[in-house]
Amino acid sequence: MDDVVIRPITGEDDMEAQLDLGQRAFGISSAGQRASWSYLAGLRAGQGLFLGAFAGGAPAGAAMIHDMRQWWLGRAIPCAGIASVKVAPEYRGSGIGRRLMTALLDEVAERGYPLSVLYPATMPIYRSLGWELAGGKYVATVPARSLRTLMAPDAAAPARTEPAPEIRRAGPDDAAEVIARIGGAHQAARDAGAITWDEGPTGQWLSDPDVYSYLAGDDGYACYGWGGDGHDNLVVEGVHAATRESLRALWSVIASHSSVARTVTALTAPNDPFWWLTVERDATITKRSMWMLRVVDGPAAIAARGFAPAVSVSVPLEVHDQARPANSGRWQLTVADGKGALVPDGPVSAGFSPGAPQAHSGKAAAPLRLGARGLAALYAGTPVSALRLSGLASGGATDDDAALDAVFAATAYMLDDF
Numbered sequence: 550m551d552d553v554v555i556r557p558i559t560g561e562d563d564m565e566a567q568l569d570l571g572q573r574a575f576g577i578s579s580a581g582q583r584a585s586w587s588y589l590a591g592l593r594a595g596q597g598l599f600l601g602a603f604a605g606g607a608p609a610g611a612a613m614i615h616d617m618r619q620w621w622l623g624r625a626i627p628c629a630g631i632a633s634v635k636v637a638p639e640y641r642g643s644g645i646g647r648r649l650m651t652a653l654l655d656e657v658a659e660r661g662y663p664l665s666v667l668y669p670a671t672m673p674i675y676r677s678l679g680w681e682l683a684g685g686k687y688v689a690t691v692p693a694r695s696l697r698t699l700m701a702p703d704a705a706a707p708a709r710t711e712p713a714p715e716i717r718r719a720g721p722d723d724a725a726e727v728i729a730r731i732g733g734a735h736q737a738a739r740d741a742g743a744i745t746w747d748e749g750p751t752g753q754w755l756s757d758p759d760v761y762s763y764l765a766g767d768d769g770y771a772c773y774g775w776g777g778d779g780h781d782n783l784v785v786e787g788v789h790a791a792t793r794e795s796l797r798a799l800w801s802v803i804a805s806h807s808s809v810a811r812t813v814t815a816l817t818a819p820n821d822p823f824w825w826l827t828v829e830r831d832a833t834i835t836k837r838s839m840w841m842l843r844v845v846d847g848p849a850a851i852a853a854r855g856f857a858p859a860v861s862v863s864v865p866l867e868v869h870d871q872a873r874p875a876n877s878g879r880w881q882l883t884v885a886d887g888k889g890a891l892v893p894d895g896p897v898s899a900g901f902s903p904g905a906p907q908a909h910s911g912k913a914a915a916p917l918r919l920g921a922r923g924l925a926a927l928y929a930g931t932p933v934s935a936l937r938l939s940g941l942a943s944g945g946a947t948d949d950d951a952a953l954d955a956v957f958a959a960t961a962y963m964l965d966d967f
Contacts, residue, residue: 574635622855679921683842683929684961691832714766734789742961769795858887917945930959
């Protein structure tokens with residue numbers, strides 16, 4: 550379509566028309582959803598992070614960028630969260646979605662984000678532009694009665710000598726403190742994939758009357774709300790703490806509802822301490838939503854990531870990234886002392902195909918060959934053997950696979966949806 554223009558949406562644009570586009574594309578039904586969308590749309594438009602596709606001057610598609618920090622083994626990396634990607638039903642199949650996402654990726658790169666994440670409604674278009682499955686959002690359900698008594702610390706753990714951490718309610722004025730505490734918990738746990746938001750959305754979240762937020766001691770934060778028919782289900786959006794005392798204090802607040810709630814639904818990680826606090830084994834993961842990662846700037850993403858400190862590796866890579874040519878070429882990946890570097894080592898080979906068999910001659914080590922999707926999956930901790938079997942990697946020395954698995958090892962997860 551020749552009359553399509555893709556540009557940033559500004560405050561001068563008709564936001565009601567954008568809201569209508571969202572309702573037609575995938576439904577924004579409740580008053581709360583509309584209010585949340587309107588707030589974020591206005592915020593991102595003011596930051597130049599809301600892109601629209603216009604056909605004949607009318608809204609035909611749109612997508613939003615959220616300014617985030619994503620934690621990878623103790624280090625926070627600027628990350629562009631892609632959300633509200635939509636195309637008007639009458640324009641689907643016309644190529645507008647691809648043009649919009651291509652422009653969005655260019656904007657993300659221009660703003661200097663090393664990484665980008667999104668939750669896909671459908672994956673082909675995102676995979677074709679270099680995003681790949683990287684981690685999950687996990688929802689656990691446990692009968693409330695199982696939280697009436699939390700498991701006591703093991704006998705080998707030092708006994709607590711300090712008084713229990715003070716618990717206080719958190720509100721919009723605590724946004725910066727909440728972000729710092731969530732980030733501190735992810736840093737201490739060396740989490741992979743988890744995110745922290747900027748202050749605007751965090752403050753909005755803390756002002757929601759249906760969300761109850763608490764601070765514990767100097768490092769803990771938790772929030773929850775009521776859900777289900779008859780408010781018999783407590784929905785825990787997150788429990789974050791860097792110390793055992795604050796973690797137990799926050800879960801004790803949640804457990805105090807066991808006489809009222811029938812079930813507790815908690816957003817959690819597969820290896821969250823929650824699993825070792827419940828008395829019985831009746832806590833189960835009841836839902837998993839997969840999210841996708843895109844390495845936008847390879848050298849910057851590797852330099853910013855944390856790695857396993859006890860493992861060192863130096864491996865040649867060959868990357869082909871059609872959408873971000875700056876990532877393409879021969880590279881030397883070096884990881885030591887928990888830090889990584891990706892240094893240019895020549896152009897990409899002719900006839901590159903990530904999954905194709907590779908012939909190599911000469912004294913230099915054969916590079917592990919990856920496309921943009923394979924690089925994203927490797928970054929998120931996918932074993933090299935899985936990349937080879939799925940056609941996302943080839944070549945290289947198989948003796949290096951175990952070392953790459955060790956340095957990139959991660960169980961990537963998020964607690965947030967967007």
